[in-house]
Amino acid sequence: MLSDNERQRLIKACQASHWHKLYLLVLMAMVTGARKGELMSLHWSDVNFKESTGYLGDTKNGSSRELHFPPVVMAELKRFQEVGSGLIFPSAEKPNQPMDFRKAWRNALTAANISDKDVLNADGSIKLEKFTFxxxxxxxxxxxxxxxxxxxxxxxxxxxxxxxxxxxxxxxxxxxxxxxxxxxxxxxxx
Incomplete structure (x- = not known):
């Protein structure tokens, strides 16, 4: 779990990321609890801008569910809003596939001084677990x-x-x- 200070540092690092949609992705994850794969497979046609919701049709447990977006997420979605049914987070090289954001994520963690590797004690036991998406x-x-x-x-x-x-x-x-x-x-x- 992140402390309030760590969360704010991560948000700032995501806002400054070279990948301009990292902040939106992380914000959506923080306020919806959606899985990485669920968010990465979201299409613009899954977002209801009038109701401030998103529709997840293909989830890990096989059932669909609705995400509810607070105003801060809706404002970010509107910044990038596209007409059509394409992915919200597409790869620049292959627009029909999700973006591989691992490098942007690692860079944001580094900028926020949050470890993406386990920190070990002298005896090899885990002192602090790595922070993952x-x-x-x-x-x-x-x-x-x-x-x-x-x-x-x-x-x-x-x-x-x-x-x-x-x-x-x-x-x-x-x-x-x-x-x-x-x-x-x-x-x-x-």
Whole structure:
């Protein structure tokens, strides 16, 4: 999970990226929890500009779902809006295929001082796990949990078929855990 400071650094690095749509892609991932493949396969015809939604017809679990875009995402989508049904994130060389944005992503992580490699302790154990694009999905689920949203709501927004899957995506911070324990102690009148 990213701290607020790390998230802001990443957003700024994406805005400054040589690939002009990296900010839009990362923003969409952060606020929708959509998988990388789902976002990369989005077509302009999947976006409903009147309703501020996107339609995912081919998801990992085989079901379709609707994404809801906040105004900041809609503003970015409108900047790049194209008529037709082409990909939102096409490759420059092969417009019918999604952009390979790995280099732009790595450069943004480097600029934001976020590691894309595991940081190891002296004994070889992992001290800090690398940050991948998929971590944005974990961050989405965790942020919703921290905001007090119910697990079934989070599962539905993330496109999970089971709550058990969603539970693996939720990473509660130390402060949230402390708050839960304190609330429990209060409930028990301790």
């Amino acid at each position: 998929h971590c944005l999905r974990h961050g989405f689920c965790s942020a919703l949990s921290d905001a007090g949203k119910e697990i079934n709501q989070i599962a539905k927004l993330a496109g999970h078929k089971s709550i058990q899957t969603t539970m693996r995506y939720i990473h509660q911070g130390r402060d949230q855990k402390r708050q839960i324990v304190n609330e429990l102690a209060q409930a028990f009148s301790l």
